Amino acid sequence: MPFLKGRYAQSQTIPKSEESDPSVSSENTHFSHDSSYLHNPFIKIEYSPPPALTTKRKNLKKKKKRYVWLVCSALLLACIGAWFIAKSRTFQLFGELVYRLNTSQKVVALTFDDGPHPAYTKPILSLLDKHNVKATFFVTGKSAKTYQEALKSIVRHGHAVGNHSFSHKRMVLKSPSFVRYEISETDKAIRAAGYKGPIDFRPPYGKKLFVLPWLLYRQKKRTIMWDIEPETYAAVSRSSEKIVEHILKRLRPGSIILLHVMMPSRRASRAALPKLITRIKERGYRFVTLQPPL
Numbered sequence: 517m518p519f520l521k522g523r524y525a526q527s528q529t530i531p532k533s534e535e536s537d538p539s540v541s542s543e544n545t546h547f548s549h550d551s552s553y554l555h556n557p558f559i560k561i562e563y564s565p566p567p568a569l570t571t572k573r574k575n576l577k578k579k580k581k582r583y584v585w586l587v588c589s590a591l592l593l594a595c596i597g598a599w600f601i602a603k604s605r606t607f608q609l610f611g612e613l614v615y616r617l618n619t620s621q622k623v624v625a626l627t628f629d630d631g632p633h634p635a636y637t638k639p640i641l642s643l644l645d646k647h648n649v650k651a652t653f654f655v656t657g658k659s660a661k662t663y664q665e666a667l668k669s670i671v672r673h674g675h676a677v678g679n680h681s682f683s684h685k686r687m688v689l690k691s692p693s694f695v696r697y698e699i700s701e702t703d704k705a706i707r708a709a710g711y712k713g714p715i716d717f718r719p720p721y722g723k724k725l726f727v728l729p730w731l732l733y734r735q736k737k738r739t740i741m742w743d744i745e746p747e748t749y750a751a752v753s754r755s756s757e758k759i760v761e762h763i764l765k766r767l768r769p770g771s772i773i774l775l776h777v778m779m780p781s782r783r784a785s786r787a788a789l790p791k792l793i794t795r796i797k798e799r800g801y802r803f804v805t806l807q808p809p810l
Contacts, residue, residue, distance in 0.1 A: 602688050602725045605741045609726060611733030614716075614806070615741040617770030622801045624771045626651040626793075627742065629680055629718065631659055631778030632666035636786065640777055641673050647793045649803045651675050654718040654740070657682030657702030660709065667709040676805035677706050678716045678740060687719050687728040695727050699735070713807045716740045740806055742774040747785060756788035764795055772806075 601607065606615050617625060631637060632655055644651060653670050655677060660667050670677060681687065681698045703715055716738045719728060724739065732739055746762040747753040763773060776782045777789060796803075 602723050605722060605743070608724055608729040608739055610729040611737070611739060613729075613739040613741060614772070616743045616768075616772055617804075617806075619770045622769050622799070623804045624767065624769075624773060624796060624801045625806050626773050626775070626803055627654060627678075627718075627740070627806070628652070628775055628777050629654045630684070630776055631655055632663045632670060633659065633778040633780075634663050634666055635780075636778050637663070637666040637669060640786070640789070641669060641675075643789060643793075644675070645673065647790075647797075649793055650805045651803070652678055652716075652740075652806045654678040654680035654716075655702070655706065656680050656684050657698070657705045658684075660702065660705035664705070664709060667706070671709050671711045676713060676807040677709075677711045678718055678806065679703060679706065679737075680718050681720050684720045686721055686723045688723045688725045690727060692727050692731065695731055699731065699737075716806060740772070742772040743768075744771050745774045747774070747776055747782065753782075754784055756784045756791070759784060759788040760792050760795060763792060764799075767796065767799070767801070 601609065607613065617623065626649065628640070628651060631653065653675055655667060655670075657679075667677070679699060679702045682701045683698060685698075687695055687698070699717065706715055717732055718740045722741060729739065744763050744766050746759045749762070752758045752762045775785045775789070777786045793803075
């Protein structure tokens with residue numbers, strides 16, 4: 517298609533009545549420099565950009581698609597990475613994380629999350645005293661303030677106490693002020709019960725990402741995780757026998773065992789505790805707390 521003035525391509529349609537008329541010369545089919553031809557109903561005007569401009573636009577579109585694809589891929593990978601970091605039992609971005617005691621000695625740390633609970637604290641303490649076992653209790657600030665006497669009883673029996681947040685909400689995608697409040701208010705409740713030792717922190721549900729590890733690092737607090745968690749598996753958590761067997765199969769020097777004996781729904785865990793302590797001792801292990809560290 518020929519170019520008009522370097523920008524417009526022209527095509528022409530001539531009525532049949534004029535096709536055979538010799539009076540219509542080829543000269544009459546040419547356009548003048550005025551714009552009156554734009555209103556001619558027999559002329560079709562089409563815009564045809566130069567080839568170089570067309571190629572440039574195509575390349576620009578390809579670059580935009582490639583850029584969008586790269587950004588989306590990066591965001592997806594970042595989300596996947598953050599998810600794995602948040603749920604990791606063995607890694608965090610800042611500060612010290614302990615998921616198993618660094619020792620070759622046959623020692624094991626028994627840890628209990630949540631509570632204290634007015635109905636279960638006393639029986640658990642009596643059982644531990646009977647077997648001469650010390651444990652670490654990670655308490656929530658809300659329960660610690662509500663059942664202060666139960667927490668004082670834990671402290672009097674010589675057990676270690678840790679911070680399990682105030683409200684037991686996931687410490688992921690929370691503001692620094694929210695996380696700071698959760699830590700400080702629970703620490704206050706623990707100190708009010710007379711506990712003098714260092715206070716470690718265990719994240720609710722084991723979830724942590726950026727803000728929590730950073731604040732714990734600034735406050736020189738350790739993050740305490742675990743390497744044995746029988747209650748995570750539904751088929752195991754419903755049976756005291758299966759809980760004991762699950763733990764014994766995975767037991768190794770320095771293991772940190774996680775149980776929720778302060779929760780009303782964890783009857784099987786409470787029922788498993790006497791046999792668990794006996795079986796672990798039969799294997800030559802002794803129980804230690806997480807504070808003071810070995």
